[in-house]
Amino acid sequence: MPLTTTPRTRSTSGISAAVLDLLLPHHRTTAAAPGGVVAFPHQLRRIADFVRAGEPVVFTLPGFPCKSPNPAKVLGHLPDQGERLSLGFLNTLCEEIERIHPPGARVIICSDGHVFGDLIRVPDDHIDAYADALGHLIRDADLRRLSVFDLRDVLGDLPHGAKRARVHQGYAPTLEALRAEVRSEGHTLALYRGITRFLVDDTADFTGTRSALQRECRQRAYGVIQRSRAWGELIAEHHPRAVRLSIHPQPIGAPKFGIRLLDAPDVWTTPWHSAALRRADGTWTLMPRTRARQLGRLVHRHGRPSHYEQG
Template structure:
């Protein structure tokens, strides 16, 4: 006789699938605890009780870093493809536990802060177009893309960003005060500053490193402010969804940090790096690091796609 699996047990099984790829803060305990699980378990159980898809909201895939020492071009490549295939495979596994399945809503946030990260709106538009084509090519039926354009404000891109800040953002002075107080806000600020600093130091940069660092520190507050505003809009728009993040999150946070690809750098993302295939497995690295190791560039469809690295055995 088959034993009936209680909804709470199935919800826990789904959460385990997600937390197997949890992106944790340095020094944090290695295993999830009840406090880590609680915010997400409630939403999963609610979806199961209503017999509906589990909606997973992930702010991610904004645009490629403009620093070509890190990335190959302004368009998605194999790094994004591997990450998208992973998200679809995760939905496939959830469906075996919960037949209505799950759906990732990729909330592309490039439009939110493109002017602050040095990426033109035209590149953000091209990135989204190619990302949607890639989702279609790999048959990822459980992946949707939502961005600021989909809010349908009927405004220019600059006006969209102004509207977002005016209606959803906290004052930037408040962000500065949080960072000054330390803790998680300071950790996020340092990580964001690092990204902005590295992205500015591309092959064509002619200024000093000190000037680049000052500019990165200044812009980091605005990126954090708008990222939070985007999060507030998404929480309103997708109120019942499980909320995910590509950044490490503290225990008990409303968002769950998730890894999208194998990488030695817990802050690196597909849009800040390249895919390097080593022994048949794709890993994430910065372009300059891949080339320094002697990796071979592979092109697909007339465009640079990824690198292949043969391990040296002695």
């Protein structure tokens, strides 16, 4: 028996490490570079579970909620080249995993716009349109290793407000517990500050003072984190074995693996908070629309603004 089980164990371990090694160059973190795959035991264990079973590795990625409501940052309320490139990156990553682990991999994009749409001040019809267009992008580009999961898959046609209330009541941490965590844990404090900054930057029509806006956004940031935590718990309930990815920076060795979708100067930048710019050398980066407009010309695709291009 030892002669047959030991090689299989080594093979599972080696394949799992090789799969994780493909993700490491894209790790989104504010910490120093880790010393290899051994620094990520949570991810290794979950990947090994799929490898051992001879099944595709399943990743869940909360994100792709909707476009920022600030027109200075984005081209509109529908997905554009930033999302198109990000989806292509995720599908290509799954293809690379397939070369190591023949059953391959798939990413379930857990679109969370409706979870906190009221807090980020984005209309529900814009969120629906964004999620539907995201599905069209996946189908049109034949990105067969990707799928979209959102509140409609969980709570059907209930009113959006009722869905949010049910998720919050069933899964969110209390405000008191979250405030205590922000005071005591550096990572949660960084997340709280990052979301507050995004909420301030995303507000385009506030009529009060800057300090009043910041106070309001600090309050809303707690709600966003509560709902995000609730969404994460709900995702885990529906996809309990999945490897958990995050678009937010994550500490080394955390249960969630932060992943960078595209090049950007800030670890917090996402395609839905920015516009894509194709540099003169053919590489892509993300930045606020007003900055991209200064550097390149606007390109349309299928009759809609898509991205900016230098040269």
